[in-house]
Amino acid sequence: MSENLKIAIQKKGRLNNKSMQLLKSCGIEIENFQDRLFVTASNFNLDVLFLRDDDIPEYVQENVAHIGIVGENEMLEKGLDVEPVKKLGFGKCSLMLGIPEKDELNNINELENKTIATSYPRILKNYLAENKINAKVIELSGSVEIAPSLGVADYICDLVSSGNTLKLNKLKKSFNILDSQAVLIKSKRFDNNPNLKRTFEKLLLRIESSLKARKSKYIMMNVPKSSLEQIIEIIPSLKSPTVLPLSNEGLVAIHAVINEDKFWEINEDLKKAGASGILSMPIENIIL
Ligand code: PRT
Ligand code: ZN
Numbered sequence: 311m312s313e314n315l316k317i318a319i320q321k322k323g324r325l326n327n328k329s330m331q332l333l334k335s336c337g338i339e340i341e342n343f344q345d346r347l348f349v350t351a352s353n354f355n356l357d358v359l360f361l362r363d364d365d366i367p368e369y370v371q372e373n374v375a376h377i378g379i380v381g382e383n384e385m386l387e388k389g390l391d392v393e394p395v396k397k398l399g400f401g402k403c404s405l406m407l408g409i410p411e412k413d414e415l416n417n418i419n420e421l422e423n424k425t426i427a428t429s430y431p432r433i434l435k436n437y438l439a440e441n442k443i444n445a446k447v448i449e450l451s452g453s454v455e456i457a458p459s460l461g462v463a464d465y466i467c468d469l470v471s472s473g474n475t476l477k478l479n480k481l482k483k484s485f486n487i488l489d490s491q492a493v494l495i496k497s498k499r500f501d502n503n504p505n506l507k508r509t510f511e512k513l514l515l516r517i518e519s520s521l522k523a524r525k526s527k528y529i530m531m532n533v534p535k536s537s538l539e540q541i542i543e544i545i546p547s548l549k550s551p552t553v554l555p556l557s558n559e560g561l562v563a564i565h566a567v568i569n570e571d572k573f574w575e576i577n578e579d580l581k582k583a584g585a586s587g588i589l590s591m592p593i594e595n596i597i598l
Contacts, residue, residue, distance in 0.1 A: 312505040314350065314357045315513065318375035321347070321360035325492050328400040329379045333358070335524075335594065336516035355509045366495075367392055373499040376506060377513075383469060383490040387430050392495045395514065399521060401492035403471045405430055407484040410458055410465075415484045421445045421465070427457035428467035437487050455479040516595075523593040527570050531580060531588040532561050544579045546572050548596075567593065 319329040333340060333351075340358055343349045349358050359375050366378040367388040378392075381401050385394065407426070409415050418441050425446040428434045438445050448463050455475055457463040467487060468475075476482060494517065500506045526548065533541045538553065541564065545551055551566035564585075568576075573590055580588060 312355065313503070314355045315377065315506055315509040316357045316359055316375045317513075318359045318361050318366045318369050318378035318380075320363045320366070320379070323363060325363060325379060325381065325401050326360075328398075328492065332379070332398065332400075332517065332520065335520040336513065338513075338516075354513070355505075356513065364388075370495050370497050373497040375497070376500045377494060377496045377510065379492055379494055381490050382493045383430065383433070383488060385493060385495055386488070387432050389432055391498060393498055394493050395496045396494040396517065396521075398492040398494060398517075399524065401490070403469045403490050404486050405433060405467065405488040405490060406470045406486050408455065408458075408466045408468060408470070408476050408479075408481040409484045411480050411482050415465075418443065418485060424464040425462075426465045426467050427454050427463035429454055430467060433488060434467045455481060515597075519595045519597050522596045525570050526567050526593050526596060527573050527590045528565070528567055528593050529573065529588065529590045530563060530565050531585040532556065532563050533586075534560055534584045535562055536560075537584045538562060538564075540583050541580060541585055544576050544583060546576070567596070 320326045330340070338354045338356060339352045340349055341352060343358065343360070347360050351358065359369065361369060363380055363384050366375070366380040367385055367390045369375040370378040370392045371390040379398065383405055385392065421438070421443050423444060425448060426434060427448045427450050429449070429451055431447050431449045434447055448457070450457060454466045454468045456479060457466055458481065459479065466481065470476060470483060473483060542551060545564070545566050546568055547566040549567065551564050554563040554565065556563055577588065
């Protein structure tokens with residue numbers, strides 16, 4: 311039997327659930343994975359390794375896991391030799407500078423000679439160097455947000471999503487250093503194994519079609535024949551929409567696949583043009 315492709319995903323934490331959901335949406339069945347470090351999919355040549363997110367880039371660099379799912383922040387902070395393949399659209403956050411609410415920071419140069427606490431020293435130091443700023447970077451492994459109130463640092467550089475943690479600690483957002491999301495990364499060392507390469511390409515195709523489907527909606531509506539052309543103009547369809555006859559001869563049904571963001575934008579125009587019974591449904595997969 312040929313070797314299975316190995317994917318590393320976060321064992322527990324913010325990326326675990328969505329990573330598992332992504333594999334599921336690719337039709338991959340993984341059973342009884344609770345409290346296990348290693349599971350083999352029942353219907354695909356894939357082994358799943360459950361790891362701490364900090365360790366995933368190294369496992370992938372060393373080709374112990376051939377691919378992995380990790381935050382871009384973690385991938386860049388580790389600075390290892392792995393190949394980013396695809397942004398996955400979840401785990402979105404920003405690495406930001408957080409400053410005390412009472413402070414003002416209008417220009418990046420005002421960071422000169424300040425002390426900044428962070429768990430992302432590599433990314434922060436690169437950012438400071440790019441902006442030619444001398445500041446002291448203090449590396450903390452957690453609870454970075456309390457550093458200013460303890461007098462350990464003037465400012466912090468940490469991940470922010472809702473901003474609530476900053477607020478709770480009487481801090482506010484300042485400069486944005488990096489926008490991050492979960493990314494599929496790949497080892498540079500398994501491409502010479504044709505079986506693994508084929509399995510990876512098959513998985514990537516499924517991931518791409520699942521991501522495309524997630525951003526799309528299947529919409530259906532009834533429209534008077536007299537406004538058919540006008541309504542087709544309004545629909546930003548991915549492909550030409552389908553027009554179907556109805557038993558009421560004055561009406562036809564239109565089916566189309568559109569970008570999810572557009573649904574609410576076009577809804578009013580569709581109604582004004584005479585469309586009725588507008589339905590939208592999620593799509594599982596799109597193979598274009
Ligand atoms: O145990 P393990 O090492 O695997 O997990 P971990 O605790 O290191 O990571 P985890 O699960 O917290 O985060 C995993 C990944 O999720 C990160 O590397 C990011 O890519 C992504 N992510 C998305 C976030 C956040 N959003 C986020 N808000 N990671 C951390 N946070 C933290 C942030 O550090 C701060 O403490 O949440 C707090 C801020 O959140 P808000 O909503 O209050 O702004
Ligand atoms: Zn971690």
